[in-house]
Amino acid sequence: MRAVIIGAGITGAACARALARAGFAVAVLERGAAVGGTSAMCEGNLLVSDKAPGPELALALHAADRWYALRDELRDELGPDFPSIEYERKSGLVVATTHTGARALKTFSGTQRAAGVEARELSVDDAGKLEPFLTRDITAAVHYPQDAQVQPAATAEALLASARRAGTEVLTGVEVTGAMRGIDGRINGVSTMNGRHGADIVINAAGPWAGAVASSLGVSLPVLPRRGMVLVTTRMPHRIFRKVYDADYVGATQSGDADLQTSTVVESTAAGNVLIGSSRQRIGFDDRLDLGVVREIAAKSMRLFPFLAEMQILRTYGGFRPYMPDHLPVIGEDPRVPGLYHVTGHEGAGIGLSVASADILRARILGEDSPVDAAPFTVDRPTLVPHLREMAR
Numbered sequence: 001m002r003a004v005i006i007g008a009g010i011t012g013a014a015c016a017r018a019l020a021r022a023g024f025a026v027a028v029l030e031r032g033a034a035v036g037g038t039s040a041m042c043e044g045n046l047l048v049s050d051k052a053p054g055p056e057l058a059l060a061l062h063a064a065d066r067w068y069a070l071r072d073e074l075r076d077e078l079g080p081d082f083p084s085i086e087y088e089r090k091s092g093l094v095v096a097t098t099h100t101g102a103r104a105l106k107t108f109s110g111t112q113r114a115a116g117v118e119a120r121e122l123s124v125d126d127a128g129k130l131e132p133f134l135t136r137d138i139t140a141a142v143h144y145p146q147d148a149q150v151q152p153a154a155t156a157e158a159l160l161a162s163a164r165r166a167g168t169e170v171l172t173g174v175e176v177t178g179a180m181r182g183i184d185g186r187i188n189g190v191s192t193m194n195g196r197h198g199a200d201i202v203i204n205a206a207g208p209w210a211g212a213v214a215s216s217l218g219v220s221l222p223v224l225p226r227r228g229m230v231l232v233t234t235r236m237p238h239r240i241f242r243k244v245y246d247a248d249y250v251g252a253t254q255s256g257d258a259d260l261q262t263s264t265v266v267e268s269t270a271a272g273n274v275l276i277g278s279s280r281q282r283i284g285f286d287d288r289l290d291l292g293v294v295r296e297i298a299a300k301s302m303r304l305f306p307f308l309a310e311m312q313i314l315r316t317y318g319g320f321r322p323y324m325p326d327h328l329p330v331i332g333e334d335p336r337v338p339g340l341y342h343v344t345g346h347e348g349a350g351i352g353l354s355v356a357s358a359d360i361l362r363a364r365i366l367g368e369d370s371p372v373d374a375a376p377f378t379v380d381r382p383t384l385v386p387h388l389r390e391m392a393r
Helices: 010-021 055-078 099-114 124-130 152-165 207-216 248-254 291-304 306-310 347-366 385-392
Strands: 002-006 025-030 092-096 120-122 140-144 169-172 176-181 187-192 195-198 201-204 224-233 243-246 261-268 274-280 313-323 330-333 340-344
Touching (some): 010 025, 010 152, 010 201, 010 340, 010 347, 025 152, 055 152, 092 099, 092 124, 099 140, 120 124, 152 169, 152 347, 176 207, 201 207, 207 224, 243 291, 261 291, 291 306, 291 313, 330 347, 340 347
Parallel strands (some): 002 025, 025 169, 092 243, 201 340
Antiparallel strands (some): 092 140, 120 140, 187 195, 224 313, 261 274, 330 340
16 A cells, blocks of 8 residues: 655654554655754644643543653664654643632643543642742642653654654655546545655645645645744753643633734753743744744743743744644545545644554554544534535635
8 A cells, every 4th residue: 555645744754654664655745844844843742731621632641641652662763873852751830820810720620630631739839849930929830740742853853764764755845736536536646746646545744734735635624824933042050840831821722813822831941941932823824023922922931930031032933833723633534535634733732642643544544443532533523514614615
């Protein structure tokens, strides 16, 4: 069986590894450079703390277990000379700064505990023991031991390297322009600027560009780019030990508002830089630097960690996340074009959910039991159908 995967970011890499290890002859087509898009412009979050009970949380809990094992698998397979994926189960600390926010955070974490998430309410003093430099002007804190982090670009490269070892071919500078179809309407390959690639199945894993790719293949898919920005400080002795964010972040991840939204997410890297986010804004693929966004993110971060006022920003970067209007990724075959699969729409959770999504894809293609109920992620799910109909008008 031959598989063409469109997109060489972390989702495409995870899918390539899963299918190549299952015996498929895999070709990954990437119009730019491998790992040159969203996967290189994000924080590497592996979070359960920001997900409400439901299908995305079920996927994240499966992913949390997978990443723990995958760290060792990749290290053993690729050897000591390959860069580490920097997996760190550092845990997360979510804090509220208002009494209204405290009530909402405690209610939210209670529903998560009932769904299997480790979420421990802490006193202000106990939160301070975990994060000594955190402001004491907080009204609630919840600790999430299952939250973790990887270096996203290194991890995507490691998955691609593993896929290559299993026989995957990665072709860069190859833009897909159309679908090849058999007389029965089934897709049997893609056309590109550089020629044709035959395949038994085609997987659209192009992240925020997946809507355009779907269109080129003859179907609509309501994936939109949502821009996020991150600030990076100069290196310093470690003063932040977990991923710390304010409770507003959860609301921002689930919002469909196109206007700018910012919330505070702060963490240290292994090298000592501090990553400060986050923003969400639907402005198309406009990648110009917006100093207003930078100022707003910086100001909010200093409310949680006042010492950051003395630090210098080394650089900023922004990336586009694949936004879906019902806030769930698409994982599965497109019923309108047999043989065409989509794995996209994870928005800011793409790093964490990539490998678990590839597990579902592999199970769907091979007819195996899915590790997580796949029905909520299908293209024709009830929450997505109205948007598909709207696009078809």
